[in-house]
Each structure stands twice: as structure tokens, then as C-alpha cells.
Amino acid sequence: MKKSNLFKIIIALVLVLGISLMQHTPSAIADVPLQEDVSNVIHIDVTYDPLSKTFSAGGFSYDELQQFGIPALSDEIWALLTVFESLSLRIIGDEIQLATDDTTLFTMAFDGDARAFVYDLVNIYIETGRIDRTRAESWLEQADFDITLRKTREVSDPLRIQLATLLQVNIMENGEVRVEGIPTGMGLTAETSALLSAASIENAKICWNQGVIKGEVNGSALPQMTIFEDGVIVLDRALGLNLGDLGPIFESSFGAGIVLADGAPVVGECLP
Numbered sequence: 001m002k003k004s005n006l007f008k009i010i011i012a013l014v015l016v017l018g019i020s021l022m023q024h025t026p027s028a029i030a031d032v033p034l035q036e037d038v039s040n041v042i043h044i045d046v047t048y049d050p051l052s053k054t055f056s057a058g059g060f061s062y063d064e065l066q067q068f069g070i071p072a073l074s075d076e077i078w079a080l081l082t083v084f085e086s087l088s089l090r091i092i093g094d095e096i097q098l099a100t101d102d103t104t105l106f107t108m109a110f111d112g113d114a115r116a117f118v119y120d121l122v123n124i125y126i127e128t129g130r131i132d133r134t135r136a137e138s139w140l141e142q143a144d145f146d147i148t149l150r151k152t153r154e155v156s157d158p159l160r161i162q163l164a165t166l167l168q169v170n171i172m173e174n175g176e177v178r179v180e181g182i183p184t185g186m187g188l189t190a191e192t193s194a195l196l197s198a199a200s201i202e203n204a205k206i207c208w209n210q211g212v213i214k215g216e217v218n219g220s221a222l223p224q225m226t227i228f229e230d231g232v233i234v235l236d237r238a239l240g241l242n243l244g245d246l247g248p249i250f251e252s253s254f255g256a257g258i259v260l261a262d263g264a265p266v267v268g269e270c271l272p
Helices: 005-022 062-067 075-083 112-125 133-140 190-198 229-239
Strands: 040-049 054-057 086-092 095-100 103-109 143-151 160-163 167-171 176-179 182-187 203-209 212-217 253-260
Touching (some): 054 062, 112 133
Parallel strands (some): 040 143
Antiparallel strands (some): 167 176
């Protein structure tokens, strides 16, 4: 089943973050006030099976996650997961919360040193690019991450995301597409790149909100468009596109600032 590379990148980054934190004992308990006003929410459901030592995240199977470079869990982590029926890891502003079976286990300050340590781990685990720490910090300032882990053989629930901060997308001169500096394995054809260059397109802002698309090209607004899930499903069947489950996409909100070659960066947010 064809899945979105963008969703895979988000899952990879957040899942590795959760795994790395569980492998290290917190040095102190912190009382940090929770962030009241967040614009970026990412909720990921993870299921795990201690018998087969496999796990699923955001609707992606174990095999799909392995293909994308998610590391296998250590025996120590599996020994920990075997004890619990569920775990919940939340990152809210400068605090990390870990709960088990609906009971808080600990909270920990997620300060600059702790975040730098996690960025280094992600860079080691995912060999597709390096984390832009300035961008990562700006995301965390407005973010609420929630990872729920459940002991079951079932495939996890689809990823749910609501993002106001624009994803930074760069289209290189050779047509390669990168998201937040990370190669996606996708690229534009030479013909498409030539067409965009001929149209003098430097950048674009695209906002997706549950099927409603708002956009700008070189700062000029485009007409609003609405795409209907049922219609896309009919088109998918007719053309044999094998798009897979479209539900998570049509239930999510996110946006992208797309920069072509040396075009000016895109600023602003995507708000409903």
C-alpha cells in the first residue's frame, strides 16, 4: 500500500525521540508549567508485541518502519514494555511526561541540553539528513507531542496531525525534494522543473485543512479549492493509483512553504 513519505518522516523523527528517551533514566523530577497555547499537535499511536518483538506506529507496519530506517528496540526496552499494558509519552513545551496504565510515572525537564542529546541520537539513527536545530527549537516552542504505546498485535491507529507551522520544503536545482532538510526520495522530473522555471516561480505556500486548500505563489493568493475524499477514492479506483487509506490525510491539517532553488523563504502559518 502506498503511503505518504511526509507522514513517514514525521513518524520517524517522533518515534526515535520516544525510543531514545525511554532508554535513559531521568536524572531529576521537574515541575515545569504546561504550555497553554500550542499551534502544532502530533498524536501517534504505537502498538507493540513482545512475543514477536515487532511494533507499529501511525498506521505503518513494522516492515514499513524498518524500510524507512527505524531502529530495532533493545532487549532492555522489550523487558520494560512487557511489564505494561500501555504507556503514554507527552512532550509539552519544556516538559516530558511519562504515564503507564493511565497513571503518571514521572515528569522531566526537556531543556536545551536534553534536546541537543536527542537531536544527536536522531542524526545517528536516521541516515537521511541532519536535524536543523534552529528549526527544531521553533517547532518545540509551539508543539504538543503525544505518543501512546499499547500492547497488542493490531496495527496502530493512523497518525493524526494538526500543524500551523509551515513545513519547510526545498526543491533543489536537480529536482530533489527535501522536507525540513531531510531527503524524501522524491523528485521532480526535468520537464516539471523546466516548466516551473519558465513560469518564474520562486516559492509557494500551500495550506491543507481537511480537504480545503489555500495557496500562494510568489506571494499572490490562489483561488481556494476543496477536494472531497469520496471523489478521490473513485478516481483512485478508476486509475489504479493505490493511494491507500486517505482518512488520516482528510482528517489532518498542515501546510508547507515550498522554495525552488534559491527562491526567497516562505513565512507565516496555516490557520483554519
